[in-house]
Amino acid sequence: MWKCPKCGRSFKNHNQDHFCGESPKTIDEYIAAQTESVQPLLNQVRDTIRDVLPDAEERISWRMPTFWQKHNIIHFAAFKMHLGLYPGDKAMEHFADRLTEYKTSKGALQLPYNNPLPLELIAEIAKWCYETGNHH
Numbered sequence: 001m002w003k004c005p006k007c008g009r010s011f012k013n014h015n016q017d018h019f020c021g022e023s024p025k026t027i028d029e030y031i032a033a034q035t036e037s038v039q040p041l042l043n044q045v046r047d048t049i050r051d052v053l054p055d056a057e058e059r060i061s062w063r064m065p066t067f068w069q070k071h072n073i074i075h076f077a078a079f080k081m082h083l084g085l086y087p088g089d090k091a092m093e094h095f096a097d098r099l100t101e102y103k104t105s106k107g108a109l110q111l112p113y114n115n116p117l118p119l120e121l122i123a124e125i126a127k128w129c130y131e132t133g134n135h136h
Contacts, residue, residue, distance in 0.1 A: 017079050027058050027065040034078045041083055041117060045076050048119045052127045067126065074126045082110040083117070087125045090132070095125055 001010045007020035024030040031042045042065070049067050050058070056067040064077040064086070075086035082103075089107040092099070098121060103110040109125075111117055 023063045024060055026060065030060060030065050038078045038083075038113065041113065042076070042078055044117055044119060045083065045085070045122060048123050049074060049076075049126045052123045053130055056130065067130075069130070073129050079110075082112045085109040085111060085122060085125070087129050091125050091129050094128060095121070 001012065002014040002016065003010045004016075004018065004020060007018075009018065009020075011018065024033060027046060031039050031046070034042060046058075046065065049056075053067050053069075053073065056069045056073055059066050059068050061068065061072050062075060064075040064084075066075045067073045074088075074091075075084075077084045077086070086108050092104055092107055092109065096104075099109060102112075
């Protein structure tokens with residue numbers, strides 16, 4: 001276990017990327033706490049998801065911006081080198097053939113900051129998660 005010297009939280013991985021400090025209360029607070037270069041990208045993802053899920057509530061869950069309606073639908077978060085999108089494992093399976101150029105894991109997608117964001121794909125994934133009930 002590794003313990004962050006700044007916030008004191010413990011993690012399995014040494015120097016694990018995480019958010020130190022108190023968890024933001026709103027998505028606006030979360031975005032404002034990120035670097036200036038990342039804020040516009042987070043706002044693009046937020047606006048894209050908001051457009052396809054207009055009735056979903058925005059909240060912070062697992063310390064990440066989350067769209068919620070009776071359950072978590074989809075999360076996103078900023079990291080050092082990428083934006084993480086967390087639609088869950090079923091969505092990752094469903095969209096696997098369209099995610100081959102990205103680094104993925106069981107329920108997550110890494111979108112590098114140095115590439116354009118696939119906003120149409122993000123919208124499709126968010127809508128699919130909502131419509132199917134497959135969520136993170």
